[in-house]
Amino acid sequence: MEFQTIGLIGPPNVGKSTLFNRLTGLRQKVSNYSGVTVEHRSGRLRGTSKTVIDLPGVWTLTPSSEDQKIAVTILEGKQPHLPRLDAVLLVVDGTQFHKYSLLIGEVLARKLPTMLLINMADELEQRKGYIDPLAVARELHTPTTLISAARGTGMDAVHQWLKQDHSPANVLPVLQAGGNAAPCAPNCGDLTAAGAYRRPQHSTLTRAVDRWALHPVAGPILCLIFLLFAFQVIFRVAYPAGQALTNWLGDLGTRAGTILPDTILRAIVVDGIWNGIASILGFLPQILCMFLVITVLEDSGYMARAAVIADRTMGRVGLNGRSFLPLLSAYACAVPAIMATRAIPSKRDRIATILIAPFMTCSARLPVYALLIAAFIPARPLFAGPLGGVVGLQAATMMGLYLAGLLAALVTAMLLRSTVMRGQASAFAIELPNYRMPRLRTIALAIVDRSKVFLKQVATVILVLNLIVWFLAHLPLHNGQPSEVGSSILARIGSLIEPLLHPLGFNRPVGISLLTAFVARESVVSTLSTLYNSVHPGDLLRADIGMAGALALMIFFALAMQCTATLAVVRRETNSWKWPIAQFGYMTVLAYVAAFVTYRVALMLHL
């Protein structure tokens, strides 16, 4: 009998998802910190009809958080709509083998056919550690093998075990090592002695880097310098590259316009669709640059340190240290970050983290910030002097907006902890993984996948939004001709929201673009482009809203909850409408008031 449904179970950050990707050819997210996978993911074992299921990491089978509950429920065969597991690949990290006897004992006691995979063979050898998998197999009466999921070594034995006929007479002799008959007791005794385990030497790189990265003063400063440098690259390299792309696409649209006959169709294709698309595509290089930075930080193991730094410097606001990993991942997108809060055991801390996650600057805000900063903030050095050129005013403004979001999150956390979510902050312990050279494959896949998500968003949601905006700006028809700008449906919507826009210094196109931003934040760029009928709407906006309005718009955008996808996921994860509604109301009022104050202060300062 061959296995049909195989589960990957094991502690966090041991390489389960890396193995899953190798077995199935899929692209489950892999990163060097604990708690990356928070829900199950199924895939087909390559070349077969068998199902492999990747699970969140667990330290014991007594779950203490939502993600761990998922892993244990599936192991117990109690997950609705999912077949029972008929085999388990129990994955552990060979460089930390001394930590796993409890989990190994608990999993084997379930009596499912199990193979123990000791992963990270490459790192174990490199750091001069040792383990004898056959001796472990003999001790546990369980097939055991040493693998490297990242490099693909040792995988033959795994495939053989999965392929083999598991009727009692046909079990593979080498790996059998005593058969699968006698499962060990819940605690498997001293496996390290039985397996002649020699712990690997400490990673000298990790020690050297951590001396600086975890330093109470130098650590946060280095972190800020690194981010400032990343923003500088975004403005110096990615922005010009993106603008060149937009210019090229804009020219292409103009040329196509001269070929097409001068009909309504030409207006729809060139003005209604193409200009908006060309303007937003120019921000792809910046988004990719940001993802490159985030993926390198995650896969190198730095993110776990950033969480420690954040906990030390910001834990005083009452946030649980465990909140910082999801919050840091919200710099990419709030949706997976809110799902990552499943790893936080305390419900109260989890809800607090969900409520503040959308303040972190997600990648969809990036194009809008870049557009406004490039149009309004002069491209000059931040300070005079020989080193002045290293950091520009534009990069510093971008950093300021990221910090504004963070500050709003922390103040909100403080408010929550002193009102509706009072209570003791729980202690924070985090596993600090060894630093690893980020894998080129992980980075490349993250960037390719991100480009696909962005391009799909542009080709679907943003394109449709653009068309809707364009039509609303030209309807109703009068005697078969489009409306004058002032009498279109959009103009009427504009006049309705005008009283709200005026106190913030926004004009109608900005107001309309903020409405479309509810569907997709990035669409502010393409909506402005469609309304101004230009691939570079920033230049025209400069003449319309002035510096005070632009600063207010940046602050509004930093703080407002303009993302239906996030609201939907908050509803799902908290299982109530109360939280998303409260969150939406609070963030909108905060954004409005902060933008109003910014506008008035900027006017007073004659900016």
Ligand SMILES: Nc1nc2c(ncn2[C@@H]2O[C@H](COP(=O)(O)OP(=O)(O)OP(=O)(O)O)[C@@H](O)[C@H]2O)c(=O)[nH]1
């Ligand atoms: N050197 C080395 N690194 C590996 C190996 N397998 C995985 N890794 C790295 O280990 C880290 C964790 O890998 P994941 O596959 O995300 O681990 P996981 O067990 O799924 O983690 P969670 O989802 O958090 O439970 C990543 O940085 C991987 O690149 C390996 O065989 N050798």
Ligand SMILES: [Mg+2]
């Ligand atoms: Mg995983």
